Amino acid sequence: MTTTTLITVAPTGAESVKSEVPALPVTLDELVRTATECAALGAAVIHVHVRDDDAEPTLDLGRLRATVEALRAGTGLIVELSTGGAVTDSETDRLAVLDAVPDMASCTMGTVNFGDDVFLNRWEFIVELHTRMQDRGVVAEYEIFDLGQLAALQRLLGRYGLPAGGHVHVDLVMGVPGGMPGTVDALVACRQALRDLPAGTTYSATGVGRTSVPVMLAALSGGGHLRVGMADTLSYAKGRPVESNMQLVARAVSLAQLAQRPPATAAQARELLGLAA
Template identity: 80%
Template structure:
């Protein structure tokens, strides 16, 4: 890889605005954050939205408004989360695709998620994958554990390549109940990609204190980066994150240090197979 794909995940569904005041929860806050992060070097924005009380929501009208505003205000690739929060029903998660994003997440299996369970039944995964194929939406396959890569191989073998023809996964590491955020776990996942189609690429996300170890391991292994306040709200021990810009700037600095500068949105679209979908 000669460049680094940087994804920003600015909000998520876990943190409360009252506890994390810098979290962007309104549409205006999200658009401002998106513009700032694009200017620094992000190419993709992974989107969760909130309602008027700053609670996680999958309201379709709000999702459509968000996609439209981000397209109008930035050139970022808009990737909607189909995960929502762990309590969202499958029908609402499937309906996220009706907001017509360029990309959407597709989590490849069920995982314990702290005290909760993030349920992703096989048939639900198949429905997501095939609906995205039909609509020309490019998936990012979310991998919370090593077995999820075997499930992805099964999915592709049975139902074919995703829209755009390119397979891109994101290793979500350090979730309590999922794989650890360690170099050893990332190497195991990267080696398992050999069983997937040639050219498969990966990003990695380190949750909480695993953020920096995962960033370093991913870049050194030829992977890409996802950062943001969805995944970490502490910049350093005892130091809260002030904005998503801080986290993107750190990722950009690491990419430049590795002599793999950030990809711009056009280059990212080429990498991910989005250019073929336009």
Template identity: 80%
Template sequence: MTGTLITVAPTGAESSKADVPALPVTLEELVTTAKECEALGASVVHVHIRDAGARPTLDLGRLRATVAALRGSTDLIVQLSSGGAVTDPEADRLAVLDAGPDMASCTMGTVNFGDDVFMNRWEFVVELHTRMRDRGIVPEYEIFDLGHLTALQRLLDRYGLPAGGHVHVDLVMGVPGGMPGTTEALVACRQVMRDLPEGTTFSATGIGRSTIPVMLASLSTGGHLRVGMEDTITYAKGRPVESNMQLVARAVGFAQLAQRPPLTAAQARSLLGVPVRDRWA
């Protein structure tokens, strides 16, 4: 791999605007953030949205407006979260696909999520995978623990390859209740991924203080990067993140040091099997 896919996850569903004033929660803030991060080197935007009160929502009208605005203002691959908040019902999470994103997340199993439980029943995972394929939406398989990779192998063996034919996973590391954000855990995942289809690619996300170790481990083992204020709100000890640009710029710097410069959006589409869409559609 000669380049690095950089995904920015600017908002998430966990932090509040009151606690993190720099968090982009309005559509205008999200579009501005996406444009700034694209200019630095991001090629994918992983999207959670908020309602008028800055609370996490899966409102379909807002999701459609968000996809349209991002597509009209950037060339980024628009990836919607089908996870939402841990309290969102399955029907609402499946309806995310009706907003017509380029990609969507597909979490490969249930995991303890801090004090909560992020529920992903097998039947729900299968339904999400097959609906994405039927609609030409490319999944990013979210992996919170080692067993989720085995579940992915089972899914692909039974139900076939995803839309676009390429398998891409995101290792979400350092969540309390999931796998740790360590080099050793990432290497263990790489070993299990040998059983996935040839050409499978991966990104890695380090939550909180694991951000930098995970970035370095991913780059050194041929992986890609996901960064953003969904996952990290402290740039260094005692230093809050000022913007998503700050996190993307650091990831770009690491990628360049690794002699794997950021992929453009067009290159990222080719890598992931994401079709080119009319940005005004």
């Protein structure tokens, strides 16, 4: 059982609309301010999606590079870029995300129904993304939307080797309509499957929407880490909209402390994930 909790904040995502969610950070200034506030509370990693001048999701490389540079200059957070983007983004654009040279990047381990859409991740694309990250020294976080994707990860690592840094870390994304539910039983099933991965593999868990709190509690009790943020959750409680990402990070920190697993510092997080100091 790990003694600290790695807390990741995912502040924006690609699904919510700024006009409907005014608190959503979409400009670079808003994102850096959010990152600074969340780091002060105990977050160690920021999972980044960027928006354009119209607050629409974009994988524009110039914006990605500027975002990575600003977050590094203004915070001590580990900067993780999403290679998922929006469901409409091309594979070429998603691979080019790595050209922004983040500390980490996501690697989703399979295709999944995503609400009314399809989040497409072909095997050949996954392999290309994994090997490019190895070559460039970008640490991978393997996003798992369903149980079978852990078997796909075992296959990937067996054929193409460990990620950059040598440590395997997965994020269980739970509660997406079309993916696995955000339940204790689903998390336990994933923990069983994680035993087939290399020794020392760690996991974070993300509960989408109303599954956020049950997933956090289950993850903490099972030795897991946490991802929270407005990318995944817009309601703090029934009938109570989220006011800021700080609110969600503060709750995660409080639960981690209650579990006697306080938030990992940035240095502890880097050591855990196999990142250079």
